[in-house]
Amino acid sequence: MHADAYFGEDIATFGDRVAAAREAAGLSQAQLARRMGIKTSTIESWEEDRAEPRANKLQMLSGLLNVSIIWLMSGQGEGVTVIESDEMADISEVLSELRTIRTDQQRLTERLARLEKRLRLQLG
Known part of the structure; x- marks a missing residue:
């Protein structure tokens, strides 16, 4: 995930962390709501800091988003990794080199x- 204007570790709210983790997991609000068995409007409320989930939904949410409950609530602990744009450029460069190597390998x-x-025809 790349750094977004709304998300910074030092200023992120609960809703910001939910949105960042959901996006990092590649899920839409509707997809996450469906997996949790709740309404999309509930996810929207959480992400807009108008409501917070009960303990059982918070546990399910952290599991589905692969982040710790503590991180969702406070920003401390295991959460999403924010990748800066210069790191993304490095990652893109490595991926490009990997594709080149794979193409060369197939050709070889x-x-x-x-x-x-x-050789078999000459020996055979």
Whole structure:
């Protein structure tokens, strides 16, 4: 996830943390609500800091979003990792290099197979 204007560890509210964790998990409000068996408007209320979940829903929420309950409530502990834009550039560069290596590897594998076939024909 990239750093958003609304989310900063030092100023984030409960709702900000819920929204950030939900987005990091790749879920829409509707998808999260469906998985929790609640209305989308309830998720909206949590994210807008108009309401907070009861303990049982908070536990389910933290499990679905893969963050700690403590982090959701206070911002301390295991939460989402905010990736800065310069880190994203580094990650994109590494992914690009991995794709290049994979393409080169496929080409070399095909070349190796052709050579093996040629060798078998000459030996056989």
